[in-house]
Amino acid sequence: MSSTEAAARERVIGALRAQSDTVSDRWVQLQLAQEEMRDIVSERELREEADILLGALLQGLESDVPAQRLVATDRSLRQAVTDISMRRARGGAMPTVTSMAVLSLKEALLEAVQRQTRDTDELFTTAVLINRLLDAAGALSFETYVEGREEIIRRQSRQLLEVSTPVVRLWRQVLAVPLIGTLDTTRTQVVMENLLEAIQEHEALVAIIDITGVPTVDTAVAQHLMQTVNAVRLMGADCVISGIRPSIAQTIAQLGIDLSTILTRATLADALAAAVKLTDEAAHRPSGRVRENP
Template sequence: MGISETAVRRRVGKALRANADTVADRWVELQLAQDELRAGIGERELREEADALVTALVAGLDTALPVAQVVNAHEELRRSVIDLSLRRARGGATPTATSLAVLALKEAVLESVQGASDDAAELFAAVLLVNRLLDAAGALSFDTYVEGREEIIRRQSRQLLELSTPVVRLWRHVLAVPLIGTLDTARTQVVMENLLQAIQEHEAQVAIIDITGVPTVDTAVAQHLMQTVNAVRLMGADCVISGIRPPIAQTIAQLGIDLSKILTRASLADALSEAIKLTSDPVRQAVVRR
């Protein structure tokens, strides 16, 4: 007669509960022995992770959840694995190393289970249960790591975009955005958001978009510029595009792009001069005050 899963879970849980400190210590020892598994995490933090995960394993085994669902459905256990994975993702560990670190817990758990029973059939059933449980934890840690790294990359990309599109206050009521590099949809959105926010904060009347550092202007780039100009106008400010060099002017003309409704100047200095005139215009000042 086979051993029931409930009985095996009870025995494994009992062994873990009785040897929790030993299992945690052994897991920490296994990770410290392989630098790629610890990902630069200190021994104290490894021990905190181990205590949390072993405790969560015991709690998960005490539920009525099927073994295949324990890791993903038991909130405490799931959170312990996710926290561990995200911490290692932030530390720069590889997803493989993160999964292997979780799977290293198998050895510590199996050593504890082996010492709690001499029955071969019972031991075999316990090994299968522990493998299923910790394989699921390893898979969750891998998925979490990948998702966490993607989020970190997206956040860093966003920060780089913001750093590459600074809004500079050149004069009273005059702002400028010096653009360098390619202007795509994502970057246009960041430029627009930062510029509109700055217009509101500084009560700007003129915004200069300098494209001296933009290597080429095609139809897509021109559309992005026009979207930004329209958004600036909706905020009640004028917009000047500067840095239109002869090759870019020629390209724009050849493409048939209509920038006639947009104020343009050859250099940032010319644009600033124009902006000062606009902010000094008494008629415009009267309109702004109204």
């Protein structure tokens, strides 16, 4: 660390020690001046964030870590910046607002340093140091925001998928999954997980997959259905596929898709009747299991 940087650090440290409350208040005011921020974070939360971040910043500056690496390597400082960004992301703030919240701390810190010295050279070197620190913090906050929003979007998408693929108990030991829309790999995985968990919970012997709401069945959709059927069979249950409309039956035949090992029915009512019959037959067998290929 050069003597110039060391002196600049001492000035920032001195400003934080002597004017911590003033810097905190100023930073909160600058953030509240952004109209978008008022509806996302309360003033109380902003003050809590300021106390934590300024405390972590002071602790980091008192270490020997170079300024350009401080935000990346100091655990407390990095966590403070990350928490601020994640709170903005959950609140729905734009990424620029999130970055500006961190970068506005520059102004509050520089004002505090100016109250300690008027020397131009000292102010310049201190400003360079503050810029290095908070530019890194701003970049981290932006990166964290993007990752946080992506995680929120993924979680919401999964929740929507789970809502759109409910597992319904139709009869004793009979479950049904009404599918609506396109069946892709991600949705197949959700259907499979929910259905297998429900089979275990309800000790189901038959699972009906109703594709009445699936607009088209191509090779990919058929493969996804077969994956689900195979997983269900591994759980000791069997599948009935309902909703085979004439157009879908014709498409399956033209594509040469083999569903001969799966019991199919035209309507959900027909599938339920077949499933009830299968469970009744299974009840009279010593194993209590549905036959492998009904």
